[in-house]
Amino acid sequence: MLTKRIIPCLDIKDGRTVKGVNFVQLRDAGDPVELAKIYSDEGADELVFLDITATVDKRKTLAELVTKVAKAINIPFTVGGGISTVEDVKILLGAGADKISINSAAVKNPKLIDEMAAEFGSQCIVVAIDTRNVDGIDFVHTHGGRKPTLLKTQAWAKEVNERGAGEILLTSMDHDGTKSGFANEITAELSSMLSIPVIASGGAGTMPHFKDVFTFGKADAALAASIFHFKEIPVPQLKQYLQDEGIPTRL
Amino acid sequence: MKVAVIKYNAGNVQSVLYALERLGVEAELTDDLENISNADKVIFPGQGEASTAMKYLKEKKLDRLIPELKQDFFGVCLGQQLLCEHSEEGDTPCLGIFPVLVKKFVPENPFDFKVPHIGWNNLQNLKSPLLEGLDEAAFVYYVHSFYCEVGDHTIAKTDYILPFSALMHKDNFYAMQAHPEKSGLVGERILKNFLSL
Numbered sequence: 001m002l003t004k005r006i007i008p009c010l011d012i013k014d015g016r017t018v019k020g021v022n023f024v025q026l027r028d029a030g031d032p033v034e035l036a037k038i039y040s041d042e043g044a045d046e047l048v049f050l051d052i053t054a055t056v057d058k059r060k061t062l063a064e065l066v067t068k069v070a071k072a073i074n075i076p077f078t079v080g081g082g083i084s085t086v087e088d089v090k091i092l093l094g095a096g097a098d099k100i101s102i103n104s105a106a107v108k109n110p111k112l113i114d115e116m117a118a119e120f121g122s123q124c125i126v127v128a129i130d131t132r133n134v135d136g137i138d139f140v141h142t143h144g145g146r147k148p149t150l151l152k153t154q155a156w157a158k159e160v161n162e163r164g165a166g167e168i169l170l171t172s173m174d175h176d177g178t179k180s181g182f183a184n185e186i187t188a189e190l191s192s193m194l195s196i197p198v199i200a201s202g203g204a205g206t207m208p209h210f211k212d213v214f215t216f217g218k219a220d221a222a223l224a225a226s227i228f229h230f231k232e233i234p235v236p237q238l239k240q241y242l243q244d245e246g247i248p249t250r251l
Numbered sequence: 252m253k254v255a256v257i258k259y260n261a262g263n264v265q266s267v268l269y270a271l272e273r274l275g276v277e278a279e280l281t282d283d284l285e286n287i288s289n290a291d292k293v294i295f296p297g298q299g300e301a302s303t304a305m306k307y308l309k310e311k312k313l314d315r316l317i318p319e320l321k322q323d324f325f326g327v328c329l330g331q332q333l334l335c336e337h338s339e340e341g342d343t344p345c346l347g348i349f350p351v352l353v354k355k356f357v358p359e360n361p362f363d364f365k366v367p368h369i370g371w372n373n374l375q376n377l378k379s380p381l382l383e384g385l386d387e388a389a390f391v392y393y394v395h396s397f398y399c400e401v402g403d404h405t406i407a408k409t410d411y412i413l414p415f416s417a418l419m420h421k422d423n424f425y426a427m428q429a430h431p432e433k434s435g436l437v438g439e440r441i442l443k444n445f446l447s448l
Binding site for chain 1: 265266269270272273298299300337361362365367368369370371372373388390392393394395396410411432433434435436438439447
C-alpha cells in the first residue's frame with residue numbers, strides 16, 4: 001500500500017542550516033549533511049532543502065552541498081529556493097538532487113514548468129505554492145509569502161498540474177509558524193481536483209495535526225521544519241502514531 | 252569485481268553511483284560496448300522518456316549488445332521498462348527480454364489515485380535470491396507513471412491501482428521498477444544481493 005510521506009524541511013544559507021536545531025547527537029548543529037543523515041536514519045521519507053542564500057555564489061555553494069547530501073543519504077530529496085532557469089535545474093539534478101522545486105519563477109513565467117518538465121521529466125519538478133486567504137479568497141503569494149499576486153490558488157494549482165508539474169508543495173502562509181494545524185480545507189480542495197500529489201506545509205504543531213491533514217486534508221505528504229528540528233515530535237514516534245491511527249506509513 | 256553502470260541520456264545515474272560507493276563498490280559509468288561486455292555485473296539505471304532512451308540505445312548499438320549479455324544484469328526504473336516487449340510511452344518497441352507490456356496507470360476515477368505513483372510502497376509475493384533478507388514489510392521508493400504487467404517472470408509485486416511487476420527475473424536479467432538507490436536500507440540490501448549473486 002502506498003504510504004503517506006513525512007518530510008522534514010531544512011532551511012539553508014551559505015551551505016549551512018539556518019534555524020536552530022536541537023539534536024544532542026549533532027556534532028555540528030549547522031551541518032545540513034549530518035542533520036540529513038540523522039533524519040534519513042530515523043525514517044523520514046524524503047527531505048526538502050530550502051536555500052535562502054542571496055549571494056552571487058549561491059548556485060555553486062548549493063550544488064556542492066547537494067553533492068555532499070546525495071553521497072551521504074539513501075532517500076530522495078528536493079532542493080528549492082530561488083531556482084529560476086532550466087540551467088539551474090540541470091546543475092542541481094546533475095549534482096545529485098532527485099527533485100527541484102520552483103515557486104516565484106513559475107508564477108513570473110509559467111512556461112518554465114512546461115520547459116522543465118519536458119527537459120527533465122515531470123517526476124522531478126515540484127511547484128511550490130504559497131497561499132494566503134484574503135477576505136475568503138485564496139491568493140498565491142510569492143517571495144517567501146510576502147508578495148501578493150492576483151492569481152487564485154485553485155486556478156494556479158490546476159494550471160501547474162496541466163503544465164506538467166509532478167507534485168505541488170502547498171504552504172499556507174496563514175498557518176505557517178502558528179503550530180495550530182495545517183490548512184486542511186484548501187489542501188483537501190486542491191488534492192481532490194488535481195491528478196498529482198499534494199504535499200501540505202505550514203502549521204504543524206502536534207501529531208494529531210498530521211492525522212488531520214492526511215484525513216480531512218487529503219494530503220499525500222506532510223512537510224514541517226521546527227517541530228522536527230527541536231525534537232518536539234520525533235519522526236519515528238510520529239510515524240508510529242499515524243500507523244496506530246490507521247494511516248499507512250513506512251515503519 | 253568490475254561493475255559497469257550503463258551511461259545514457261537518462262537522469263539520476265549519479266545517485267546509483269553514490270549508492271554503490273556507499274556499499275564500497277567503485278563502479279564504472281560507461282557506454283563503451285567492450286567495457287560493458289567485460290564487466291562482471293551490469294546496472295542499467297534510468298529515468299526519463301522511453302522512446303528517447305531507446306533512440307539513444309540504438310545510436311550507441313546498446314540495443315543489440317544488452318540482449319546478448321551473459322553476466323548478471325540489473326535494469327532499474329526506466330531500465331526495467333526498456334527490458335520489456337513494448338511501452339505505451341511514445342508507443343515504443345523495447346528490448347524484448349521480458350515478454351510483457353509497459354502500460355500507463357489509468358485510474359478509473361482520476362482523483363482516486365494520483366499519477367505518477369510517488370512514494371514508498373511495499374513488495375508482495377517476494378521470490379528470488381535478489382530479495383533475500385526482505386519480507387512484505389519491505390518498502391521501496393517509487394516515482395513512475397508507467398508500469399510493467401505481472402507475468403511469469405515477476406518475482407515481487409506492488410499494488411497501486413492494480414498489482415504490477417515490482418521486480419522481474421529471467422536468466423541473467425533482473426529488473427526493478429522502484430529506485431533501490433533511494434530506498435533506504437531495503438534498497439541497499441537489494442543492491443548488495445545483486446552484487447553477490
